Ligand SMILES: Nc1ncnc2c1ncn2[C@@H]1O[C@H](COP(=O)(O)OP(=O)(O)OP(=O)(O)O)[C@@H](O)[C@H]1O
């Protein structure tokens with residue numbers, strides 16, 4: 001990337017359907033709502049979830065004649081790493097943050113961007129099926145037996161990055177679609193994550209709980225932070241907005257003195 005000032009946040013997990021696109025979109029819109037200059041690049045030109053979300057958002061703003069803070073967005077067009085570099089440099093220009101959403105499979109473009117990330121976010125569901133990509137647990141005790149290939153891969157990427165430019169990648173595992181009624185599983189996955197985080201060196205942060213609202217907002221491209229455009233909000237939606245704020249705060253991104261604090265956006 002051409003612009004060294006831009007903080008690169010990559011959402012990646014080779015497992016499909018873990019919430020990469022949903023959390024990437026919400027993070028991008030939250031940062032834009034705070035007054036940051038934000039770009040988002042969609043590395044899944046087949047599924048185009050991020051692109052569709054942003055297009056829907058633009059249409060809602062147009063239809064209702066309202067202003068909605070919206071990041072600049074682009075979808076991967078080229079078929080080479082050089083083309084990706086050019087596209088990402090173009091969108092990163094003058095931006096505080098560039099967010100990258102990657103497909104849920106092994107993908108050369110995703111690996112390339114993950115190795116360059118300042119913050120690498122791996123969303124996962126509270127399920128040992130998702131956990132299996134980063135670590136394997138004992139069938140009886142649920143203790144971590146060994147690291148899985150994805151942890152090894154990121155471990156290697158961080159090592160070569162430190163060697164190449166002395167920079168570190170802040171790897172963050174984000175727990176998405178957490179179900180509150182499933183306390184036993186939540187604790188087991190949480191304990192295994194804690195153990196693995198010490199061995200691999202990632203941070204664990206809270207993400208979004210399982211809520212229909214996160215699926216329902218897609219056609220309008222709105223988020224829970226779009227105060228005043230969502231109609232009457234119930235108590236559970238206000239709690240969901242708080243979760244969203246905590247998720248973005250948990251990313252511990254560099255701050256700019258002239259933008260609002262995360263506590264203030266979309267305040268009820
Ligand atoms: N917190 C949540 N509550 C409810 N539904 C959610 C939540 N997060 C994601 N979803 C839903 O789960 C599905 C998968 O989410 P998403 O598309 O964000 O995952 P992904 O990791 O980007 O998937 P892929 O690997 O296919 O790109 C979608 O239907 C999305 O609406």
Ligand SMILES: [Mg+2]
Pocket residue numbers: 020021022044047049101102103104
């Ligand atoms: Mg996706």
